[in-house]
Structures are given as structure tokens and as C-alpha cells.
Amino acid sequence: MRLFSSPQRRLIVMHATRSTFPLVEPRRLRAFAADRAVDYGTSVRARPVSPSRDAIAALERFHEPMPDAPCDARDVIALLDEVGSPATVASTGGRYFGFVIGGSLPAVTAASWLASTWDQNAAMRVMSPVAAELEDVVLGWIRELLGLPADCDGGLVTCATAANFTALTAARSALLARAGWNVEDDGLAGAPAVEMVVGEEVHASVQKALSLGGFGRRRVTVVEADEQGRMRAEKLPGLSERSIVCIQAGNVNTGAFDPATEICERAREAGAWVHVDGAFGLWAGISPKYRELTAGFEKADSWATDAHKWLNVSYDSGIVMVRDAMALRRAMTISAAYLMPGAMREPMHHVPEASRKARGVELWAALKSLGRSGLRDLVERTCALASRFAARIKDAGFEVLNDVVINQVLASFGTAEKTLEVIRRVQEDGTCWCGGTVWQGKTAMRISVSSWATSEEDIERSADAVIRLARQ
Numbered sequence: 001m002r003l004f005s006s007p008q009r010r011l012i013v014m015h016a017t018r019s020t021f022p023l024v025e026p027r028r029l030r031a032f033a034a035d036r037a038v039d040y041g042t043s044v045r046a047r048p049v050s051p052s053r054d055a056i057a058a059l060e061r062f063h064e065p066m067p068d069a070p071c072d073a074r075d076v077i078a079l080l081d082e083v084g085s086p087a088t089v090a091s092t093g094g095r096y097f098g099f100v101i102g103g104s105l106p107a108v109t110a111a112s113w114l115a116s117t118w119d120q121n122a123a124m125r126v127m128s129p130v131a132a133e134l135e136d137v138v139l140g141w142i143r144e145l146l147g148l149p150a151d152c153d154g155g156l157v158t159c160a161t162a163a164n165f166t167a168l169t170a171a172r173s174a175l176l177a178r179a180g181w182n183v184e185d186d187g188l189a190g191a192p193a194v195e196m197v198v199g200e201e202v203h204a205s206v207q208k209a210l211s212l213g214g215f216g217r218r219r220v221t222v223v224e225a226d227e228q229g230r231m232r233a234e235k236l237p238g239l240s241e242r243s244i245v246c247i248q249a250g251n252v253n254t255g256a257f258d259p260a261t262e263i264c265e266r267a268r269e270a271g272a273w274v275h276v277d278g279a280f281g282l283w284a285g286i287s288p289k290y291r292e293l294t295a296g297f298e299k300a301d302s303w304a305t306d307a308h309k310w311l312n313v314s315y316d317s318g319i320v321m322v323r324d325a326m327a328l329r330r331a332m333t334i335s336a337a338y339l340m341p342g343a344m345r346e347p348m349h350h351v352p353e354a355s356r357k358a359r360g361v362e363l364w365a366a367l368k369s370l371g372r373s374g375l376r377d378l379v380e381r382t383c384a385l386a387s388r389f390a391a392r393i394k395d396a397g398f399e400v401l402n403d404v405v406i407n408q409v410l411a412s413f414g415t416a417e418k419t420l421e422v423i424r425r426v427q428e429d430g431t432c433w434c435g436g437t438v439w440q441g442k443t444a445m446r447i448s449v450s451s452w453a454t455s456e457e458d459i460e461r462s463a464d465a466v467i468r469l470a471r472q
């Protein structure tokens with residue numbers, strides 16, 4: 001028989017240990033959480049991709065008044081799993097085709113468990129030698145895999161939006177420094193003007209970077225794009241040593257690539273800077289089958305890409321690379337005193353953040369576990385599966401709006417209303433998940449095959465469901 005109720009017992013434990021926290025047994029707690037995580041991971045393929053209405057309604061249980069007293073950590077994890085897990089979107093399960101969302105490779109998920117236990121601050125080498133060292137390793141590997149210049153430097157950020165912002169800030173720093181203007185110290189007021197050039201189908205994240213960076217969303221020269229969304233190189237305006245041209249490797253809708261070779265040549269002649277938004281598309285170049293698409297992008301000056309999309313690293317994980325390593329450091333350093341040549345690379349002087357998680361760990365786990373051939377296979381398999389999905393849609397008499405060059409498919413089921421209705425039914429049905437987009441004025445369903453976990457069977461089941469719901 002228990003003498004005290006459990007809240008009383010917890011209070012007694014707290015007093016006895018003079019701790020503000022209830023005593024928990026870490027090994028049992030971690031095993032408890034790990035069990036639940038494993039259960040989630042092994043059941044996620046079988047469950048509907050979208051959470052049920054009931055599961056979403058049950059999230060109300062989180063809305064309690066801020067608790068006055070501590071509670072058992074096991075109860076915290078149990079509640080998180082009971083209420084939280086059913087209300088997740090099963091994007092790691094193999095039949096999620098929304099936005100451009102990858103899964104999480106098994107080695108990545110496992111490495112992230114260990115890394116979160118380490119709880120390392122990756123700001124500086126002295127705070128975590130392993131975080132800094134793995135960051136060096138993955139930046140070197142990525143440079144090589146993407147065919148980028150050997151002396152470019154980079155940083156690990158949250159996402160491609162942050163990578164675009166970081167790169168454009170470095171670009172501006174370099175162009176203004178060449179004009180004798182120190183933008184870090186003297187700011188933008190009175191600085192020589194920098195001209196931004198973007199394609200008509202520029203990703204919204206670049207526009208956000210323009211707004212955050214004080215470039216101004218509207219102060220851009222927009223270059224016409226073709227029917228696949230590729231910038232028309234012949235329509236480029238006159239460039240100068242104060243122009244920054246933003247090009248795309250992989251349009252978020254069509255997967256199309258801007259003609260990088262031509263654009264980079266024009267920019268080089270003028271002394272302009274070329275920035276590449278290659279959130280997922282840059283990774284296509286890993287495969288000899290798709291290398292032609294990414295040809296010329298290595299001639300640019302900076303690159304933004306994601307690891308949490310096609311590379312299947314868990315969230316969040318973006319990468320920025322800059323040819324002029326000093327420009328990146330000058331733009332991102334916390335203090336000019338840190339710009340010592342020859343010193344070891346300190347992560348925090350390459351990104352907007354100071355304290356941050358050790359993103360290099362999961363990235364390393366992904367690249368190490370896949371190897372070159374695994375990466376190639378990931379790219380080639382997902383592209384082949386996207387083509388298969390597109391073929392099923394066309395065979396069923398519906399329209400595919402884009403040339404399926406990599407892993408992106410745009411489908412139309414007739415009028416905008418009809419297409420939106422099919423998207424709604426697909427999301428409700430739960431076999432798979434596809435979102436909507438507007439492509440050059442036409443409402444479309446966007447299907448992005450980006451996960452290592454997607455199998456042929458997943459594609460057949462999903463295509464069956466989409467076609468059945470479109471015919472209803």
C-alpha cells in the first residue's frame with residue numbers, strides 16, 4: 001500500500017534532493033521514449049498519410065493552463081506520443097508527395113537521437129570539437145559531390161531560405177567591398193546601388209531573402225521565363241560589377257534548370273555575381289543520368305541548397321556555399337576580430353546564428369550511410385518513380401503539365417475547380433498526400449517524389465487512389 005499519492009511522493013523526492021525537478025531515471029525514460037519512437041517509425045507506413053479529424057481535434061488536450069508544478073517526465077513523453085503522434089503528417093512513410101519534402105534516412109534518425117543526447121552547441125570549435133569537425137567533413141564532401149570549387153567555403157543553416165539570405169548578404173558584401181564600400185560597418189544608406197536580377201519563376205524564398213536583406217522585393221529586374229520556368233538567357237539585362245543574378249537549379253514546380261552556362265558566362269564578362277537557388281535540384285547532378293541538367297552551375301559564385309529535401313536528412317538542414325570564402329566570413333562574422341587568416345574554421349562566422357544545433361551530425365550520417373552509389377540510387381530511383389506516376393496519370397487520360405525532367409510532376413484534372421476538388425479528395429482519402437500549386441496561371445496538383453522510403457508499390461497504390469478519386 002502506498003502512503004502518499006504520487007504528486008506527494010514527487011514533492012518528497014524533490015525536497016530530499018533539493019532539486020527543482022522531479023527525480024527521473026534517465027535510462028528508463030530514454031528506453032520508454034525510444035520504444036515509442038520505434039513504434040511510430042514502424043507503423044507510419046501503414047497509417048493514413050494525413051491525420052484524422054479526431055486526431056487534430058484531440059490536440060486540444062495540449063491547451064491546458066500552464067502547469068504550476070513539475071510532472072513526471074514519463075507522463076510528458078506519454079502525452080506527447082498519445083496526442084502528438086496521431087496528429088503528425090506521415091511524411092516519413094513513403095506516400096507523401098507534398099511540397100518537396102524528403103523522409104529521414106534510418107541512419108539520420110538514429111544519429112539524431114544520439115546527437116540530441118549530446119546536446120552540443122555548434123557555434124564554436126571549443127564548444128564542440130566533434131560538431132565543428134563533422135561540419136568540416138560534410139562541407140568538403142558536399143563541395144565534391146556538387147562539383148563546387150575546392151576553395152569555396154560554406155555554412156550549415158536551417159533551410160534554403162536562410163541559405164539564400166546568407167549567400168545574398170555575402171554577395172552584396174563582396175560587390176560593395178570591390179566598390180570601396182564596407183557594408184558591414186557603414187550599412188546601406190548612401191551605398192552604391194546593387195542590382196538584383198531574378199527569373200520570372202523565382203522561388204518565394206529568394207524574394208523573402210530580398211526583403212530580409214533590405215534589397216527590396218520590388219527593386220529587382222525580372223527576366224522572362226519559358227514554359228518550363230527556365231530563365232531566358234537572351235533576355236538578361238545588361239549586367240555590371242554591381243549586379244547579382246539569382247538562378248535556379250530545379251524549379252519547385254517543374255524541376256526545370258536555368259541555362260547556367262550561358263548566364264554565368266555573361267555575368268563573368270560583366271564582373272557580376274551569380275547566385276544559385278538549388279534547394280533540391282542541385283543534387284540531381286550526382287547521377288550521370290542527370291548531370292547535364294546541372295552543368296554550368298558550378299561556375300556561379302554562391303549556392304543555396306537543402307539537405308532536408310532530396311537528401312533525406314531530418315529537419316532542419318540547409319547549406320550555403322560561397323566561392324569567395326572571405327566574403328562569406330566578412331558578412332557573417334560576429335566581430336571583425338575573428339577574421340584572422342589561417343585560423344581554424346569557426347562555424348559561427350559562416351552563418352547568421354551563433355548558438356545552434358550540430359546539423360553536421362545528421363548530414364554526415366546521411367552521406368556516410370548512403371555513399372556515392374546510395375546517393376545516386378536515391379536520385380535515380382525517385383526520378384524514375386516520378387516518371388512512373390506521371391505515366392499513370394497520362395494513361396488514365398489526365399494531363400501532365402510539365403516535362404518531367406527530375407522528381408517533380410504537375411497534374412491537371414480539368415478545370416481549376418475540378419483539380420482543387422481532386423486534391424481535396426486525395427488529402428482526405430489518406431492513401432497519399434499531394435498539394436496544389438498554380439503553374440503559369442493553371443491550377444495543378446504537384447507531386448514530388450523525394451523520399452528514400454517510397455517504393456514502386458507506394459507509387460502504384462497512390463496513382464490508383466488519385467485516378468480513382470479523379471474519376472469519381
Ligand SMILES: *Cc1c(COP(=O)(O)O)cnc(C)c1O
Pocket residue numbers: 100158159160161162203205206248250251252277278279280306318
Ligand atoms: C523548397 C525550396 C526553397 C525553400 O526551401 P526551405 O528549406 O523551405 O527554406 C527554395 N528554393 C527552392 C527552389 C525550393 O524548392
